[in-house]
Every structure is written in C-alpha cells, then in structure tokens.
Amino acid sequence: MPGSEWLKNRPRLLEGVYAGSKSALQLLYPLLKRVLPAAFTERVFVWSEEVSKGYLFNCQMCGQCILHSTGMTCPMNCPKNLRNGPCGGVRQNGHCEVIPEMPCVWVQAWRRDAQMGRYAGEIQLLQPPVNRALQNSSAWLNLLEGADAQPPSGWSTIELE
Amino acid sequence: MVNSDQTPSPGDWELQSGESRLLQVLEAGHFAVTAELNAPDSADPKDVYANVAELGDVCDGINATDGSGANCHMSSVACCALMARAGYEPVLQMGCRDRNRIAIQGDLLGAAALGVRNVLCLTGDDVSAGDQPEARRVFDFDALHLLRTARIMRDQGVLLSGRKLTTPPDFFLGAAANPFVPPQDLRHLRLAKKIEAGAQFIQTQYCYDLPVFESFMRRARDMGLHEKVYLLVGVGPLRSERAAEFMRSRVPGVHIPDAVVDRLAKTPRKRKRAEGIRICVEIIEEVKQIEGVHGVHIMAYRQEEAVPEIVERAGILREKPKK
Numbered sequence: 001m002p003g004s005e006w007l008k009n010r011p012r013l014l015e016g017v018y019a020g021s022k023s024a025l026q027l028l029y030p031l032l033k034r035v036l037p038a039a040f041t042e043r044v045f046v047w048s049e050e051v052s053k054g055y056l057f058n059c060q061m062c063g064q065c066i067l068h069s070t071g072m073t074c075p076m077n078c079p080k081n082l083r084n085g086p087c088g089g090v091r092q093n094g095h096c097e098v099i100p101e102m103p104c105v106w107v108q109a110w111r112r113d114a115q116m117g118r119y120a121g122e123i124q125l126l127q128p129p130v131n132r133a134l135q136n137s138s139a140w141l142n143l144l145e146g147a148d149a150q151p152p153s154g155w156s157t158i159e160l161e
Numbered sequence: 162m163v164n165s166d167q168t169p170s171p172g173d174w175e176l177q178s179g180e181s182r183l184l185q186v187l188e189a190g191h192f193a194v195t196a197e198l199n200a201p202d203s204a205d206p207k208d209v210y211a212n213v214a215e216l217g218d219v220c221d222g223i224n225a226t227d228g229s230g231a232n233c234h235m236s237s238v239a240c241c242a243l244m245a246r247a248g249y250e251p252v253l254q255m256g257c258r259d260r261n262r263i264a265i266q267g268d269l270l271g272a273a274a275l276g277v278r279n280v281l282c283l284t285g286d287d288v289s290a291g292d293q294p295e296a297r298r299v300f301d302f303d304a305l306h307l308l309r310t311a312r313i314m315r316d317q318g319v320l321l322s323g324r325k326l327t328t329p330p331d332f333f334l335g336a337a338a339n340p341f342v343p344p345q346d347l348r349h350l351r352l353a354k355k356i357e358a359g360a361q362f363i364q365t366q367y368c369y370d371l372p373v374f375e376s377f378m379r380r381a382r383d384m385g386l387h388e389k390v391y392l393l394v395g396v397g398p399l400r401s402e403r404a405a406e407f408m409r410s411r412v413p414g415v416h417i418p419d420a421v422v423d424r425l426a427k428t429p430r431k432r433k434r435a436e437g438i439r440i441c442v443e444i445i446e447e448v449k450q451i452e453g454v455h456g457v458h459i460m461a462y463r464q465e466e467a468v469p470e471i472v473e474r475a476g477i478l479r480e481k482p483k484k
Contacts, residue, residue, distance in 0.1 A: 080258075080284060080298070084305040084354060087284045088339030088366055089413035097413045098287045107344050124350060126358055129262065129306045129321075153323035154313050 007056060011072040011112040014056070015119050018068050022143070029144045045138035053139075063134030064148035069122035071112030077105045083127035085109070128155050181278035181333035182250045183222040187362065187391045192449065192477050193456030195222040195252060195364065195393055196468050198244070200234035209235065209243045215465040217249050219472040222279055224252040224364070224458070228259060230412060231291025238272050245276030252335070253277045256285025261301040262310070266320055269311055273330030281335040281364060282307040286413050305358040308336055312359030336360035338392075340377035341370055341416035349380040352390075362391040364458040367408075369417045369440075371447055378453050387453025394448045397460040398467050399437040402426040438467055438474075445475035 007014060032041060046061075053059035053074075057067060060076035066083070067074060075083055079098040085106030089097030096102045113123040128151035134142060142148035186193050196216045201208035216223050225240035241251035253272050260268065269280065284304040288296045302310070310321050311334055318329040336355040340348045352363065368374050374394070381387055399405045399417075402425040409417040421440060428436040441459075448454050457477070461468050472478045 079287060080303070081300045082284065082303045084303050084351075084358075086344070086351070087304075087414075088337060088342060089286065090342040090344075092342065092416060094343040098289050104343070110344055110347050110350075124354065126305060126309070126354060129302055132301070152321045154317065154319045154321040155309070157313055157317040157319060157323075158309070 004056060008073065008108075009112070011116050014072040015068055015116050018072070019118065021140075025140060025144060042138055042141060045141050046136070049138055049140065061136045061139075062130060063137040063139050063142055064131060065139035065143070066127060068119045069125055069127070071109040071114075071116065071123060073105055073109040073112055075105060075109065081130065082106060083130060128152075179278075180331060183252065183279050184333040184361070186221045187455055191221075191456075191479060193221045193391070193393060194219060194472055194477055195224060195456065195458045196220045196465075197224045197226060197458070197460040197462070198240060199463060199465060200226050200229075200237065200240050202234055204235075206243050209240055210247060212465060213244060213247075213249060216468055219469045219478060220250075220459075221456075222250045222252045224254055224281060227254040227256045227283070227285065228291070229254075229286065231258065231286045231288045231293070231296075233291075233293065238268055238275070238277075241272060241277045242275035250279070251277055252279040252281055254281045254283060255307060256283045257300050257302045257304065257307055258285035258288065258298055261299055262306075262321060265302060265307060266310065266314065269314060269330060269332075270326070273332065278331060279333045279335065279362075280311055281337065282311060282360070283337055290411075290413050304336060305355060308334060308355060308358040308360055333361055334359050335362040335364060337366065338363050339366040339414050341366060341368070341373055342414055345373060345377070346380075348377055349384060349386065352381060352386055353384055356386060356390050360390060362393065362455075364393045365395040366414050367395045367397055367417075367460065368444060368448060369421050371444065373416075374448065375451060378451050382453055391455040392453055393456040393458040394445075394454055395458045395460060396441050396444050396448075396471075397462070398434075398441040398464055398471065399425060400464065401433045401437070404437075438471060441471055442474045445471070445477065449475075449477070 057074040058077050062076045078085055086104050090104045094103055094107045096104050199212045225237040227237040237254050241253045244251040282304050288294055288298045311332055315329055315332050318326050338352050402422050405417050405422045408415045445457050459468050
C-alpha cells in the first residue's frame with residue numbers, strides 16, 4: 001500500500017495539519033471563490049488531494065473526508081467500505097478478513113484515535129451512509145460548501161424528535 | 162406446487178399483526194433460544210420445512226441466513242416467509258454485501274408484509290469467502306446504516322429519502338457482535354454504537370472462549386449496556402477437531418482456542434460428535450450464569466438434529482406456547 005507509515009502512525013501531527021489547513025482554507029476560500037472559476041478550483045483541488053491524500057492515506061476520493069473522526073486512517077481502504085467499523089471478520093493477528101496481508105484499517109483507526117488530541121473519541125460517532133454521488137469530487141471543497149454534511153433527509157429524523 | 166397443508170388461505174396473506182414473539186419471550190424474562198436454519202440450495206419449500214422441523218419445538222426464533230459465508234442459498238426473505246406462514250417465528254438476517262440501500266429498504270418492507278418481525282442487521286461476509294469470489298461486492302451500507310434505516314422506517318414511518326410509508330414495518334431489530342476478534346478491548350464500544358443505532362437484541366459470533374467473553378460482558382455491564390439490549394450468545398457443536406480447524410481458519414470471524422481443538426483431537430473417533438455436543442452444553446451452562454446474557458443462539462450447521470438434545474441437556478427447554 002502506498003503512503004507513509006511513519007506519518008500515519010503520528011495521528012496527532014496529522015490532525016494538527018488538518019485543523020490548520022481547515023482554518024486557512026476557510027479564511028481563504030471566499031477570496032478564492034471570487035477570483036477563480038469554479039471548474040478550475042475543483043480541478044486543482046481534486047488533483048492536489050489525489051497527490052497529497054493519496055500519498056498520506058491511500059485516499060479513495062470518496063469526497064466526504066472523515067479522517068479526523070477515524071484516527072486519521074482512511075476508512076474507504078476497508079474492502080467493505082465500512083464507515084462504522086471494524087467488522088466481525090478481523091483475523092486474530094489484527095489483519096483484514098479480505099486482504100490477509102493488510103492490517104485492518106479499523107483496528108488501526110481505533111488505536112490511532114486514542115492517540116489523538118482535539119478529535120480523540122470522535123471515532124465513537126455514528127457516521128451516516130456515504131453519498132456515492134460525491135465520489136471523485138474534492139472533499140475540501142465539499143467541506144467548505146457544506147456538501148459533505150448532508151445525510152439523506154430521513155437519516156436525521158430520529159435526532160429531531 | 163406446494164401441497165395443500167402448506168398453502169395459506171388468502172386471508173393469511175393480509176399483513177399479520179402482532180409484535181415479535183421473540184421479543185415477548187425476552188420481555189417475560191425467559192432464557193431465549195434461537196437457532197440457525199440451514200437455508201437449502203433448492204427451489205422447493207419442503208426443503209426449508211425439512212431443515213426447520215428439528216428446530217421449531219425447542220426454539221423461540223429461527224434465523225434464516227443471508228448467503229452466509231458468501232455462498233448462495235435460498236434467500237433469507239423467502240425462507241422467513243415460508244417459516245412465517247407455517248407458524249414459526251423467523252429472524253431475518255439481512256446483510257449489506259449483496260444489496261444497495263434501495264433494495265435493502267424494499268426487502269425490509271416486503272419481509273414485514275410477509276409476516277417477518279425480527280431482523281438481524283449484518284454487514285456480511287465478504288464475497289471472497291464464498292464460492293463465487295468474482296462477484297461484485299456492494300456494501301453501499303454498513304450494518305449500522307442498515308440498523309438505523311430500519312429503525313427510521315419503523316419509528317418515523319419514512320424511507321431514508323424522507324418519503325412517507327403508508328404502513329410502517331413493525332420490527333424487533335437485532336445486530337451481531339463478535340467479542341472474540343481484535344480489537345477485543347474495544348468491542349463493547351462497537352456494541353454501544355449498534356445499540357445507539359437501534360439494536361434491541363444481539364446475537365454473537367460462536368463463543369468458545371469464555372474468559373474473553375466474560376471480560377467483554379464486564380466492559381459492557383460497566384457501560385450499562387446489559388440493561389439496554391437482549392444479548393443471545395452464539396454457540397454450536399463441533400463435529401471433530403478437523404471441523405474446528407476448518408471453521409477457525411476458513412470461516413471469517415470464528416475463534417476457537419487450541420484447548421477446545423485439542424480436547425476433540427484426544428477423543429476417540431466414535432465419540433467426537435458426542436464430545437462436541439458436550440462442549441456446547443458446557444458453554445451454555447457457563448454463559449447462562451453471566452449477568453446480561455438473555456439467551457443463546459445455536460448455530461449447528463448440518464447438525465440441526467443435535468439442537469433439541471443440546472437444549473434439553475443444557476436445561477433451557479421450556480414449554481413453548483403452541484406455534
């Protein structure tokens with residue numbers, strides 16, 4: 001698997017980078033939106049996410065990044081695409097049921113979540129289903145536009161009670 | 162065609178009212194027994210009834226598996242519908258491997274219309290575990306999405322899209338738990354998440370390792386989870402040490418300690434099967450004593466005939482209300 005194991009095992013450093021990037025982008029985005037054509041911005045973001053997050057997390061470009069809630073470990077690397085893992089098939093050595101030579105991403109995610117600072121414990125949140133329509137779009141832009149946080153309308157009816 | 166004693170009158174096809182009988186048993190404080198039906202590789206309903214015959218009199222619910230081990234068998238919705246119309250109490254196993262969210266919600270409605278009240282929401286074994294590993298895996302949902310969606314359909318009377326249902330399904334919702342695989346020290350947290358998503362009962366993976374199960378239950382009790390959910394412990398008789406070896410190396414998520422395998426290996430060939438049943442009975446007797454355990458789920462693959470004996474010898478046989 002590509003990506004840097006050394007960095008992956010430092011979730012505290014990675015969450016700092018995430019939080020910093022988020023603040024910076026939220027600050028810059030209104031300006032960016034005014035001066036650059038939307039299609040160009042999308043292309044640049046998609047490309048840079050493919051390169052950076054591809055290297056760091058083996059990002060699958062689901063377009064709705066929840067890395068900071070999953071121990072900075074990409075859940076879309078789970079062959080079953082779980083957003084609320086791990087499944088019951090984890091091997092006794094902590095490896096994946098489907099890919100025996102790969103450590104279970106969800107076992108790693110839970111371990112790394114415990115090492116985190118500001119986002120520690122977020123792994124216990126119930127994550128909504130993946131919006132498959134966002135595949136291959138920019139997760140950063142979806143975050144800035146709020147498009148990544150819109151679960152199906154029936155999903156939230158229980159909280160509204 | 163189906164023979165006449167199994168053919169329902171038209172009235173039987175009206176939506177069967179009444180809540181889950183499995184829930185009633187658990188609410189009454191009884192030690193519940195469920196078992197797994199071996200779904201046939203057949204288009205004949207008689208094959209379902211043949212497999213269920215041994216189980217009906219000793220069980221409070223019968224699970225129909227959903228392509229277990231990623232092998233194709235008669236669908237769980239069909240097995241459950243056949244069981245329901247013959248008066249059994251089916252537990253529909255619904256996995257996320259083979260259906261997207263549209264099919265899942267449609268099948269839930271259809272199952273409810275056919276008289277199914279109990280649904281066990283699963284992620285499902287991966288396609289690679291079965292005999293058609295070249296199939297496409299779906300996994301549009303995970304088990305928690307499925308649980309919560311079923312709960313929304315029942316409690317809010319809407320589909321996930323928000324579209325209203327004319328008659329919502331009345332489900333007793335369950336989920337699986339596997340305390341025996343890593344991360345063992347965190348498995349109770351996933352149980353908590355499943356309860357939050359809507360699980361009312363739990364059926365666990367095969368329990369052959371009591372110390373691991375006991376520490377799982379201790380952690381669950383510390384969180385008060387034993388008061389929020391009915392927990393049925395998965396058990397099953399092992400035919401021989403070879404069967405045990407096969408299960409633990411080939412069936413995803415099954416953990417069998419060496420001590421159990423050795424015990425079977427040391428037993429003379431003729432008595433292995435009886436020894437497997439004895440181990441199963443001993444485990445039931447042990448887990449029955451654990452606070453927060455509300456029953457057992459017996460998975461006796463191709464040993465359905467052993468289930469009545471296990472239930473009787475473990476001292477958990479009750480007079481069942483006529484089905």
